[in-house]
Amino acid sequence: MNTRQRMQALRRSSVGPIDVANESGIAEVLEHPACVISSGQICEHSLVDRDLNRLLFDYERTVRSRFTRIVEVLKRISMHQHDKDFTERAQQLAHEQLGFDLPSKMFEDAWVCGLDLSALHSHCIFSVLKSCVDNARTEQAGWRQRIPLDENFLRSCGYHTVDISPCSDGRLQGMSPYVLRILPGPNVQVKAYAGALFDIEADVCDWAQREVERLSGAMVDGERLDYLKIAVYHFSSSSHNGDGCAAHGSNDRQATEAALGRLDELREAIDRSFGIGAAPDVLLIGVDTDLDALRIHLPDAYGDVNSHRYIETVKIYRETLGLSAEVARARVAEIIADVENTGGWGQGQGRMNDGMRRLVSALAEANLSQIEYVIKHHTGRYATIGHDEECIVAGDAVRSLKLRNLFYFAHLDTIEEGAPDMDVGIDIFAKLNVAHGLPVPVLVHFEYDARIPESRARAVERGRRVRDAIEARYPDLVAKGLLNCAIAVSERAGDERCDFVADEVAANH
Amino acid sequence: MNTRQRMQALRRSSVGPIDVANESGIAEVLEHPACVISSGQICEHSLVDRDLNRLLFDYERTVRSRFTRIVEVLKRISMHQHDKDFTERAQQLAHEQLGFDLPSKMFEDAWVCGLDLSALHSHCIFSVLKSCVDNARTEQAGWRQRIPLDENFLRSCGYHTVDISPCSDGRLQGMSPYVLRILPGPNVQVKAYAGALFDIEADVCDWAQREVERLSGAMVDGERLDYLKIAVYHFSSSSHNGDGCAAHGSNDRQATEAALGRLDELREAIDRSFGIGAAPDVLLIGVDTDLDALRIHLPDAYGDVNSHRYIETVKIYRETLGLSAEVARARVAEIIADVENTGGWGQGQGRMNDGMRRLVSALAEANLSQIEYVIKHHTGRYATIGHDEECIVAGDAVRSLKLRNLFYFAHLDTIEEGAPDMDVGIDIFAKLNVAHGLPVPVLVHFEYDARIPESRARAVERGRRVRDAIEARYPDLVAKGLLNCAIAVSERAGDERCDFVADEVAANH
Structure with a gap:
């Protein structure tokens, strides 16, 4: 599998001032405009809250590592797919490394057609998103108290x-x-x-x-x-x-x-x-x-x-x-x-x-x-200055998920109105994922107000409608199994929950 | 042409108490429950505003007759389509009977493929709607003053x-x-x-x-x-x-x-x-x-x-x-x-x-x-108790058009949300029009606020988006030329205008 992780690793190896091709085609080093890092100048500003920065970085690392592990784990699972004790081994790996079980039915037919790594990849992305939401209260507690x-x-x-x-x-x-x-x-x-x-x-x-x-x-x-x-x-x-x-x-x-x-x-x-x-x-x-x-x-x-x-x-x-x-x-x-x-x-x-x-x-x-x-x-300038998102979120924002390059977010009520926003997102993922054989995971997410009867049901209904409209808009991707949508809803004023609407991915694809 | 008008004439010939099949299948006459009309009882209630009723009926007749003439005129035009002075004759008929000209280009190719009566029918429906809107201020002035x-x-x-x-x-x-x-x-x-x-x-x-x-x-x-x-x-x-x-x-x-x-x-x-x-x-x-x-x-x-x-x-x-x-x-x-x-x-x-x-x-x-x-x-009970609409209006209401069975109205911002409403309308017109070879005319209409810059442009943009979504939802009708959409916008607080967005029907089909 020509995974995206390899690309990321390659890109991330270029630290420090990055090379930029100038008009004459000769690479020149672009200095950081705030502070001359390479000269040994101490970049420590008196108005900076370094404790807050450390807390924010801890959080970033925690979230990022959950996603990074997905490809590692899937590669290892893939290697073992013809072993005798494959299902147990795969579940053990997922449980230890990712903290959740994978749906057993995804393994049952693996001996016939091979493992559907594409579906597993999306499933893991959604599950990791859910873990991040579930752990947000604990994991964000530190920096939340210090944000000015x-x-x-x-x-x-x-x-x-x-x-x-x-x-x-x-x-x-x-x-x-x-x-x-x-x-x-x-x-x-x-x-x-x-x-x-x-x-x-x-x-x-x-x-x-x-x-x-x-x-x-x-x-x-x-x-x-x-x-x-x-x-x-x-x-x-x-x-x-x-x-x-x-x-x-x-x-x-x-x-x-x-x-x-x-x-x-x-x-x-x-x-x-x-x-x-x-x-x-x-x-x-x-x-x-x-x-x-x-x-x-x-x-x-x-x-x-x-x-x-x-x-x-x-x-x-x-x-x-x-x-x-x-x-x-x-x-x-x-x-x-x-x-x-x-x-x-x-x-x-x-x-x-x-x-x-x-x-x-x-x-x-x-x-x-x-x-x-x-x-x-990071490296003064981010090592990855371009796109590096893990998935698309369409609908309402998932309030407790906030991190650079974690997801592309199209706020919309309908694809009919939000099509330009979705199209840009799909284009980005054509390069990031589809070009490497990975599907585009799309989380369709809407908020509801628990105080209002039927509000949750309407949010779920909207989620299904938008999911259907996304699938109708990108039939080629769907046909190739390169678009995986999941639907989740959260209570607006309550604790973030990002409740996945049961079996939507499995039942419909 | 197996026109709808014939059906209407047939249906309208049954005046007075109507026949209804009861459970045993034997037709029985259903009396009017407010007043025994057939007994000679004088149905004149002291709280009724008969002057207002006359004004409302004058208005109903005026509007209804405009639509009724469409099929008559198109039949006559159809009969003459192989005459030498056809175009002039057709235009003269339209002008005299309907009060507007028909687009000449619709006649130019008639000698090859025959006249596109389907497109002409929708064009006439939209033009008559527009006449009704344009004349509303004058024609409604009487009853507007008396409405309690x-x-x-x-x-x-x-x-x-x-x-x-x-x-x-x-x-x-x-x-x-x-x-x-x-x-x-x-x-x-x-x-x-x-x-x-x-x-x-x-x-x-x-x-x-x-x-x-x-x-x-x-x-x-x-x-x-x-x-x-x-x-x-x-x-x-x-x-x-x-x-x-x-x-x-x-x-x-x-x-x-x-x-x-x-x-x-x-x-x-x-x-x-x-x-x-x-x-x-x-x-x-x-x-x-x-x-x-x-x-x-x-x-x-x-x-x-x-x-x-x-x-x-x-x-x-x-x-x-x-x-x-x-x-x-x-x-x-x-x-x-x-x-x-x-x-x-x-x-x-x-x-x-x-x-x-x-x-x-x-x-x-x-x-x-x-x-x-x-x-x-009318006839105590309406002669036509079922559907008899002339077209579908989708989007915002055309404020100055108010008449029983003139149009089916689906209030919507997007077809994604309003699909159930459109589907019911299309089903109705499958029986009313499509079954008789007539297309479904759909007026996509949105209001704008003239005080707000770009509001009109956004209404037009929404109109086009909804028109495209309607055509995408009913591709079989579009392929057979049995769905004709037009787009119009009106100023919300100003005089009703129902401005048709230029050449939309002609340019896109």
Whole structure:
């Protein structure tokens, strides 16, 4: 089996500053823009929370290793498939190495047609996802307590809800706790769309439902709080034309303008429907997925954002490295004030509101920790700057799963509307998996509200409908056994459960 | 051509009390239950607005005759298709008889393959729909002024918005002005679903958006007003097992319980998400589509509805015929009070709130006019008690089109979610049209908000997406040229326009 793991191992062997082909075709070493790692400079910034970084890295390693073991275990199982005590041996291996049993019926016919490693691979991916969800409370407990931008902090900035739409790209799926250091919780919604092209009508609906809670007095301090919509585009500083946003043809400018366009449309839609001033605050953020560094676009006094008026956290890290925490923090404030006052290309008008400034300052400072995280715990730039996802998640976000390049996430209610997002995901997996004989595992996941009767049944029904629509859209993959869908549902406000709808994979394929 | 018109003419020739096969297979005459028409009894009730009935009938005749002429004109055009001056003659006929030109290119190749009467038929249906919309303001002006349950009246009952979900069945598509005598306007939304099985999540979203307007103070008198959801099921008193609700296998009990179930689910969903008491008022209504007579289920003091506690307007008409307006009205109040006090099968608890009683009384009284309308202007029972629609409308309602059996209406955002509703419609048209060689005309129609930039473009995009999904769902019909879709959009708050998206039908087929 020409496994993906081999490729990963190869890719991961190139550590340190990576080689980039320049225009003349001669490879040059791209230095890290925040800190000259190779010169021996000590990359330890006074505003970085190194304890939090260690906790986050422990979590990353734990989750990652579960997935890494899948291919190892399947290879060993494959080798033994003609042994006499094969089934027992396979189950023992799975149990010891992966922590779960494999469905026995998958082994029963192995002596005739050979083992269906393709189905086993998807089964393992889903089971490992489930383990991660089941263990999230324990495994995330450490870092959850230290994440700086928690619900209270966001409320102190004036926001009862933060609705984040990153690109569906797997490299952005660890964004909230890692890159933004925002604590995932019921007040934080992540709805990813290819190219960050979120759905205006769906957003108006989500906003309206929170607004009813706020206006009806059901929300504590609702009268002074607002809704915040964040759109997150991305680019690759070492590979602008290759590893940027696939949905925008790796054109950084287009990715920026498109996300900004949606934010403006959302504000206008709400202002014009519900009265000027009703629109939520918005924020535009760019992520350099090589470094997890941010561009934070500064809103002006009217809440308007433009593509040119932003701060860059790599520059902030570089400029403030070596300063004491107090001095560095003052310098960050100055850098923000400078950009606000010059107004970028003269388009910004005046300074943002105090709550927004508090948030932007905190995001900038918190991201210094993530830049250093990538320097210390990875290779400055990630060894794998491109796609490396394990599966696709379609539907609602699995709230307790947050990790870079773990999955491609298409937020959708129907494939009819979400087809462009799914298509980009399937294209990515054509290269990552299908090209190596591995199927595309798609977890169709929806949330329900346990308080509402029939809500779970409707979520399951939607899951089945979306699963059917996915299979109908990619009949060639289905025919070749290269698309494996599973359906799971989670309780919205309760503990994350990611309950797999029984026997869906087995029963239907 | 084995046209549908011939069938209609045949069916329409049976006026007066209709023959119904009873269980022993022997035909018996079913008397009108409100008024013994054949005995010479004068069916003129003191609470009936006969002037309004005349205005409504003028409108019905005007609209109906436009559609009736289509087949006549196409037959005549067909006869002349090999004449020398064919194109001019055809255009002249269309212009004189239908009031619009036909696309010349449809005639150009007629000498080779014969005239594509199938495409011409759909084209004419869409053009006539458009004429009806364009003329609605003038042609509806008379009855619009006299309709009793207008926005002010509904507000006096305590409702800022009335959201009606009838079955998709064409026989219910004239419901708001005719059967309920509720004035169609921006405060009245009609969202039809097969079997009245409306979408809970979509309804919560619509409710929340109106609730934001109410709570934010943007709505006049919002603090004392509520949202009202009405579900409307239907049955046929002369043909319980054949001409009831197709979505419920013509099982009246199932149709009633299913609609009631959805209302209860909606209330629970909102109460449990936004706090007890947040849920809108609900009302359950049944329509006997033979007579346009109502069953109005009376809510109790808690707003709860059950399937057994209702008043019937045929009985009210019969019991109060011959009484003076004042006495009749007092008797209606007594009948309502009786049902409230006995509580049907003892499940009702206490009397409904005053606003709801005002509304229920007005609906009951107004429906007496519609019962008499069917007696005077039709045949007591409609001559065509079954399906007789001209086309399918999928998407948003065309607000200015309201007439019994004019179209089958599936309210939907996507075919993925709305497939059951479309399937029922296509089944109906398989018998009505396809069996006679006529295609199914489907108007895909969405509304946009002119105040919101890109809203129209998004409505057009959704229209195209839904059109494509319809064509993908019924490939056999498409292959045989038996499915013709057109796309149109209308401005939500503005004048009804039903703008056809240019050349969609012609360009894509």
